[in-house]
């Protein structure tokens with residue numbers, strides 16, 4: 001779990017969710033759009049370090065894009081091409097979480113019928129946590145494999161200029177009676193938000209989080225940011241170096257090039273038209289063997305992982321386990337929000353005459 005020796009305030013999860021829903025409806029979202037988006041944003045706040053910027057901070061961008069036409073309320077989810085196993089969808093600039101959710105459901109339906117469902121989405125928006133959509137797929141007993149493109153922040157390995165995105169992948173594996181295995185990761189070592197967080201808190205960062213504008217390594221977050229710490233001047237460091245760069249390229253081909261969305265340096269540049277693309281896949285284990293047999297074999301592997309002797313002072317976790325632990329802590333002790341974000345959220349609430357929840361404790 002994260003160390004919260006950092007300025008956060010904690011709130012009851014349901015209160016935050018209610019606030020989020022009311023706020024989005026006030027800005028024009030349908031009840032369903034508000035429900036899906038709020039569930040995603042609040043789950044992110046419950047699971048991830050606030051510096052990852054996946055929690056209620058997302059309301060700032062949503063507010064901007066709902067105001068400038070970047071997000072359409074009640075957007076069509078239009079299936080342009082359809083076959084038993086694959087579909088191409090136009091998200092018509094809808095809420096990213098909503099488009100992702102609907103594409104996940106469509107992929108599941110296809111996988112139920114023919115073993116696999118592949119849904120390519122164009123003209124969408126930032127869909128939040130890739131793992132959230134993969135988790136949705138696991139709830140139907142399917143394996144989920146979800147990816148998206150986004151704004152260029154990663155340079156091709158060996159270059160100094162960003163062309164590719166942090167390109168998160170969500171991979172979810174359903175387990176009977178237990179949290180799914182949920183690998184939810186950007187293809188970069190970190191993200192701009194965490195580097196800005198470290199800058200604000202006066203902390204160093206590992207030397208493989210970013211590269212400077214000249215392509216050099218550094219542990220000083222100021223070396224990657226504008227003087228006021230407001231924006232990144234460097235590039236994000238790919239996981240596995242040239243291997244992560246290759247995966248990000250692959251992701252942009254599937255999500256951007258092949259879907260008909262923007263890709264490379266053009267994607268996510270214009271706030272009125274981010275034109276993000278996703279690739280959402282569901283695999284039905286029952287197509288290959290019975291559900292029970294799959295679960296027995298999966299648990300055997302999980303047990304082998306659990307039994308592996310840890311390095312002294314370390315613990316072994318399944319992918320996603322740390323976030324589920326953090327989420328339980330948030331459910332019990334309140335969902336943490338960065339103090340500075342709280343100040344901005346209070347202003348948004350005031351503008352819409354909606355009460356912001358009271359802090360816990």
Ligand SMILES: NC(=O)c1ccc[n+]([C@@H]2O[C@H](COP(=O)([O-])OP(=O)(O)OC[C@H]3O[C@@H](n4cnc5c(N)ncnc54)[C@H](O)[C@@H]3O)[C@@H](O)[C@H]2O)c1
Nearest residue numbers: 128129130131150166168182183184185186317318319320
């Ligand atoms: N939509 C977008 O454009 C976008 C872009 C970037 C990131 N994101 C989202 O931001 C969130 C954070 O991504 P991230 O890459 O910073 O996550 P991260 O690097 O903190 O974690 C990545 C994965 O590693 C696993 N992990 C971490 N420590 C582990 C350990 N000791 N043992 C086993 N597994 C471990 C985590 O459970 C997680 O599945 C994700 O939800 C991601 O989808 C979204």
